[in-house]
Amino acid sequence: MTMMTKIYSLKEAVQENIRDGDLLYCAGFTHLIPFAAGHEIIRQQRKNLTLARATPDLIYDQMVAAGCASKVIFSYMGNPGVGSLRIVRAAVESGQLEWEEYSHFGMISRLQAGATGLPFIPMKQTAATDLERNNPNIKRVKDPYGGKDVIVVPPLNPDVAVIHVQRCDARGNAHIWGIIGEQKEAAFAAKRVILTAEEIVDESVIRSDPNRTLIPEFIVSAVCLVPHASHPSYTQGYYDRDNAFYLAWDKISESPDAVRLWLEEWVYGVADRDAYWKKLGSETHNRLKVIPRLAAPVDYGNY
Amino acid sequence: MAEYSSSELMCVHSARLLKDNDRVLVGVGIPNLACNLALRTHAPNLQMIYEAGVVGSRPSRLPLSIGDPTLVSGAAGVCSMYDLFTFYLQRGNVDVGFLGGAQIDKFGNINATVIGDYSHPKTRLPGSGGSQEIAAWADRCYIMTPHQKRRFPEKVDFATSAGYLNGRAQREATGVRGRGPLVVVTDLGIMEPDDRGELILTALHPGATYEKVKENTGWDIRTISDLRVTDPPTEKELRILREELDPRGIHLKGGG
Numbered sequence: 001m002t003m004m005t006k007i008y009s010l011k012e013a014v015q016e017n018i019r020d021g022d023l024l025y026c027a028g029f030t031h032l033i034p035f036a037a038g039h040e041i042i043r044q045q046r047k048n049l050t051l052a053r054a055t056p057d058l059i060y061d062q063m064v065a066a067g068c069a070s071k072v073i074f075s076y077m078g079n080p081g082v083g084s085l086r087i088v089r090a091a092v093e094s095g096q097l098e099w100e101e102y103s104h105f106g107m108i109s110r111l112q113a114g115a116t117g118l119p120f121i122p123m124k125q126t127a128a129t130d131l132e133r134n135n136p137n138i139k140r141v142k143d144p145y146g147g148k149d150v151i152v153v154p155p156l157n158p159d160v161a162v163i164h165v166q167r168c169d170a171r172g173n174a175h176i177w178g179i180i181g182e183q184k185e186a187a188f189a190a191k192r193v194i195l196t197a198e199e200i201v202d203e204s205v206i207r208s209d210p211n212r213t214l215i216p217e218f219i220v221s222a223v224c225l226v227p228h229a230s231h232p233s234y235t236q237g238y239y240d241r242d243n244a245f246y247l248a249w250d251k252i253s254e255s256p257d258a259v260r261l262w263l264e265e266w267v268y269g270v271a272d273r274d275a276y277w278k279k280l281g282s283e284t285h286n287r288l289k290v291i292p293r294l295a296a297p298v299d300y301g302n303y
Numbered sequence: 304m305a306e307y308s309s310s311e312l313m314c315v316h317s318a319r320l321l322k323d324n325d326r327v328l329v330g331v332g333i334p335n336l337a338c339n340l341a342l343r344t345h346a347p348n349l350q351m352i353y354e355a356g357v358v359g360s361r362p363s364r365l366p367l368s369i370g371d372p373t374l375v376s377g378a379a380g381v382c383s384m385y386d387l388f389t390f391y392l393q394r395g396n397v398d399v400g401f402l403g404g405a406q407i408d409k410f411g412n413i414n415a416t417v418i419g420d421y422s423h424p425k426t427r428l429p430g431s432g433g434s435q436e437i438a439a440w441a442d443r444c445y446i447m448t449p450h451q452k453r454r455f456p457e458k459v460d461f462a463t464s465a466g467y468l469n470g471r472a473q474r475e476a477t478g479v480r481g482r483g484p485l486v487v488v489t490d491l492g493i494m495e496p497d498d499r500g501e502l503i504l505t506a507l508h509p510g511a512t513y514e515k516v517k518e519n520t521g522w523d524i525r526t527i528s529d530l531r532v533t534d535p536p537t538e539k540e541l542r543i544l545r546e547e548l549d550p551r552g553i554h555l556k557g558g559g
Contacts, residue, residue, distance in 0.1 A: 029355050029356075029369075029370050029384060030355060030368050030369060030370020030371070031355070031370050031372070054384070055432075074430065075430060075431060075432060076429050076430050076431065076432035077427070077429050077430055078429035078432075080331075080368040080369055080370070081331055081332075081367045081368035081369070081371075084429075085429070089427050092424065092427050093424055093425075093426070093427050095423070101416075101430055101431075102431075103430075103431035103432070103433070103434075103435040103436060104354065104384065104388065104431065104432050104433045104436075105388040105392075105393075105433070105435070105436045106435075108383075108384045108385045108388065109385070109388075111385075112385045123393070123436075124393055124439075124440070124479070125439070125477050125478065125479060126435050126436055126438070126439035126440070126464075126465060126477075126479060127438075127439055127465035127468060127474050127477040127479045128412075128435050128438065128439070128462050128463060128464050128465040129462070130416070130421070130461050130462045130463070131416070131431065131435070131463070134421045134422070148477070148478045177381075178372060178375050178381070179355045179356055179357065179370050179372075179374075179375060179381065180356060180381060180382070180383050181355060181356060181370070181383065181384050182383065182384050182385070184383065185383065185385060234372055236372050236375060240372065241367070241368065241371065241372065243367045243368075246368075290372075293376050293377075
C-alpha cells in the first residue's frame with residue numbers, strides 16, 4: 001500500500017484551495033491564529049473573500065487592508081486586549097465592507113450547525129433583541145414541545161477553513177491542545193481544510209494519544225509544515241503571544257501609509273514564514289520562548 | 304488612609320462582590336484582577352471560567368488577552384467554545400458574569416455595539432462577544448465602569464445585552480434564568496436596581512457626593528435615605544493588586 005500524503009508548501013495549498021470570492025474561516029480564538037496563511041493569501045492577491053471569524057483579529061485587519069475582502073462575518077471586532085480593530089472598523093463605518101454580526105454563541109452555533117449537518121441550531125432567548133432585529137439570519141421559532149420560543153441560526157459552511165495545529169501526521173490527523181476554541185467545528189463545517197502545523201510527526205505519535213486528535217485525515221485537503229505560523233498569536237507550549245506586536249499594530253493601523261509600508265516589508269517583502277521568522281530576529285525569538293510544563297503521561301493500556 | 308486610583312477602587316469593590324465557590328465567567332482587564340484578588344483573599348475556591356473555553360483557571364501571570372496561554376497552564380479543564388456556552392453558560396453552571404460597555408442605561412441595558420444607527424454607524428464598537436448570553440444566563444451580573452455622563456444615558460442606542468429592558472417585569476417575561484445586573488460599581492459609588500429594575504444610588508465611595516453622581520448620570524438618578532459609604536480598599540488588597548497581580552500597572556494606573 002502506498003503512503004498517502006497531502007503535504008504541500010503553503011504557497012501551493014493556497015493556490016490549489018482558495019479562490020477569489022470564497023468564504024474563508026481562519027480558525028483559532030486568540031490561540032493558533034493562522035497568520036502565515038493570511039499573509040500567503042495577501043501575497044497571492046485573492047479578492048472578494050468573505051472573511052468569517054468570531055474575532056477578526058489582526059489577521060483580518062491585515063487582509064482587509066490588503067484588499068482581499070468584500071465582507072466580514074464576526075462576533076467581536078476588537079484588537080484583543082488592546083482596543084479597536086482600526087482597519088476593519090473604518091471599512092465598516094465607511095460602508096466599504098459588508099458585514100454580518102452575531103454574538104460569540106450565535107457565531108459558533110452557526111459553525112456547530114455547519115459541522116454537524118443540521119439545518120439550524122436553537123439557542124435559548126437572551127432578552128436582548130436588537131441584533132436579532134438587524135440580522136435576518138437570526139430567527140425566532142416556536143418550541144414544538146411547548147416551552148419558550150427559541151432563537152435559531154443557520155449553518156455556516158465555509159469554502160475553506162485554515163487551521164494551525166501543534167502537530168499532525170502526513171495524512172492530516174491533527175493534535176491540538178491549549179485553547180481549542182472552534183477549530184474542530186470550523187474543520188468539519190468547511191468544504192476544504194488547509195492545515196498548517198508546527199511539526200509533522202510520524203503517525204505513531206498521533207496514535208499514541210488518540211484523545212488529542214480533533215481533526216481526522218479524511219476531512220483535510222492539504223497539510224503544510226509551517227513552524228511559527230501563528231505569530232503574533234501563539235502556539236501553546238511552542239511560543240508565546242507577541243503582545244508587543246498587538247500594541248504596535250494599534251499605532252501602525254492608525255495610518256494607511258504605515259500599513260502599506262508594513263505590508264510591503266513583512267508580507268510582500270518576505271518569501272514565506274521561515275523568512276518572516278528569521279527577519280523577526282533573535283530578540284523576538286528569545287522574548288517569546290516558553291518554559292516547558294509537561295502533562296503527566298496517560299496510560300492507554302496495551303490491549 | 305491609603306491612596307488608590309479609581310481603577311483600584313472599582314477593582315476592590317468588584318472583588319468583594321464575589322463569594323467563595325462562585326463559578327465566575329471572567330473577562331480580561333479589571334474583572335480579571337478583581338477575580339484574582341478575591342481568590343487571594345476571601346474566595347480561595349473561586350472557580351474562574353474564561354469564554355475561550357477554560358475552566359478552573361489559575362493564571363500565574365496577568366493575562367493580556369481573553370485567550371492568554373497562562374489561562375490554560377494549570378487549569379482544571381479546557382473545552383471548545385460551543386461546550387463553554389452550552390454546557391456551562393446556557394445550562395446554568397455560571398454564577399457570576401462581569402460586563403462592561405460604552406453605554407449603560409437606567410435599566411442596566413448595555414451597549415457594546417454601535418453609537419448611532421446600526422446600518423450606518425457613527426461609531427462602530429466591538430460588538431457582543433460573549434456578553435449577550437452572559438447578561439442573560441449568569442445568575443448574577445456585575446458591571447464596572449467609570450462614572451461619566453456619556454456612559455450612563457437614559458436609554459442605550461443599541462441593547463447588546465439585556466439589563467431589565469424597560470422594567471424588571473419585561474425581563475422576567477422572557478424567561479431568562481439570570482437575575483440581571485445586580486450591582487454597578489463606578490468610581491463614585493455603587494448603583495443597584497430597585498423593584499422596577501431602575502438603577503439607583505445605594506452607596507458612595509469616601510469623598511464622593513450624590514450631587515457629583517447626579518452631574519455624571521444621564522437620567523435623574525434617585526437614591527435611598529440610608530445611603531451608605533463604602534469601606535475604602537485595605538492595605539492588603541492594594542498590596543496584592545500592586546505587587547502580585549499587576550506589578551507593571553497595566554490596568555490599574557488608569558483613572559487617577
